[in-house]
Amino acid sequence: MGTPLSDDVVVRATTLLGQFSAGDTHAADSLTPLLYDRLRQLAGSMLASERADHTLQPTALVHEAYVKLIDQRAVSAGDHAAFMGLAATVMRRVLVDHARARNRLKRGGDRQRVALEDPADRPGNEAESSLDVEALDAALVKLGDLDERKARLVELRFFCGVDERAAAEMVGISRATASREWRMARAWLMRELEQAADE
Numbered sequence: 001m002g003t004p005l006s007d008d009v010v011v012r013a014t015t016l017l018g019q020f021s022a023g024d025t026h027a028a029d030s031l032t033p034l035l036y037d038r039l040r041q042l043a044g045s046m047l048a049s050e051r052a053d054h055t056l057q058p059t060a061l062v063h064e065a066y067v068k069l070i071d072q073r074a075v076s077a078g079d080h081a082a083f084m085g086l087a088a089t090v091m092r093r094v095l096v097d098h099a100r101a102r103n104r105l106k107r108g109g110d111r112q113r114v115a116l117e118d119p120a121d122r123p124g125n126e127a128e129s130s131l132d133v134e135a136l137d138a139a140l141v142k143l144g145d146l147d148e149r150k151a152r153l154v155e156l157r158f159f160c161g162v163d164e165r166a167a168a169e170m171v172g173i174s175r176a177t178a179s180r181e182w183r184m185a186r187a188w189l190m191r192e193l194e195q196a197a198d199e
Contacts, residue, residue: 021082059161088160099133139192
């Protein structure tokens with residue numbers, strides 16, 4: 001899926017990831033465009049070969065980007081965690097940009113939706129198969145203004161498919177705290193998304 005990456009790109013991405021996980025925040029500035037381009041390419045390829053109402057699966061895209069962009073033999077567990085944290089933010093941007101572009105073309109058609117793979121983790125009706133990407137992004141912006149850590153937990157789980165335990169580690173809190181904040185964030189998001197749907 002997508003154009004094969006050169007060895008130079010893989011080496012560069014792996015090196016940048018190592019620097020980023022070691023605390024070099026400037027490395028993220030260089031790694032983000034590589035990751036964004038790869039995720040956008042993968043998303044485009046996935047949608048081009050699927051039916052019109054197909055929903056993107058963030059976890060699958062992030063995993064494939066990791067496999068194709070990073071030399072896994074050269075990274076540590078800390079590098080993987082750093083990658084997933086950065087990927088959550090980039091995946092959110094990719095999906096929102098894709099949804100906006102698609103909606104501009106449709107003008108009045110269905111909004112782009114993103115599949116959430118675990119029904120128990122959806123902020124709302126568990127019968128829902130997907131959420132409106134743009135509405136979720138807008139709600140997360142509001143949540144981030146109120147509580148940045150809760151928004152980060154949601155971003156990691158929705159846009160990167162990270163489980164609760166791993167998300168807690170990435171944010172630097174206990175699993176019990178993450179579980180409590182996740183429940184609060186889900187309830188808050190449910191209200192916001194329901195209000196957005198009624199407008």
